[in-house]
Amino acid sequence: MSTTELDMRNESASPTLDEATRKGIADLLEKASPLLQGRRFHNIVDLLSLASDAVDMADDAMIQKLMKAYEESIGAAWTLGNAARFAANEASRKPTPSLLGLLRAAGDEDVRRGLHFALLFLAVLGRQTRDEPA
Template identity: 40%
Template sequence: MSVSNESITPLISPGSDALMEKLKPLIDGGRLDNLVDLLSLISDLVDLLDPAMVEKLARLFEGATEATWSVSNAVRMAKADSTANEQPPGFYQLLKLLREPDTRRGVGFALKTLNVIGRQL
């Protein structure tokens, strides 16, 4: 008994034919493998993101947002203060500024931050 190729070939719809035509350049160039790898990575990330990890990431995001807001607010206030003064501060005015507790606290914070960064290098 002989079987023809036409009876073995499955019926292909016009939609799947069009899809295969669009996927052909991706398959030929090996780029379809990249898409499959990307989908695999996304699937792994979904598996890793349990509620505890999501909570950690949320706290990290909140901390980064708070730090960014604090720095941008300080820069805005300093810019407004410096544009209000027509003359730049003189040497003695800068020394007077160093006597203020807030200035010393900020300088201390900056120096401590640089100290920690230097230790990690």
């Protein structure tokens, strides 16, 4: 259908539309025609439907769970960032310890707790990279 035919139909269908609106609609239809012909416009409608469903499902309990997960992830990122900055600052200020110095540092309960955490973390990563299922 040509733009002229569309203009004539628009005039008969709605005489209150001004010329600029008719041209705008015709341009919009011309631009959207590849989406309509290729059935890709359906994807946009599906996306809008998905967004609408998410809004419908967003009750107070779901919002609270999302907020808690967000706060916990931000807290974990903040803690890791602070620990990394502190460790980098301490490592740059102090001389590199000898092997005996490292063993002495392992006498500190906090160091042992951190090493234990790191070893458990690495064990979980190693378990996940196995070839055979557990």
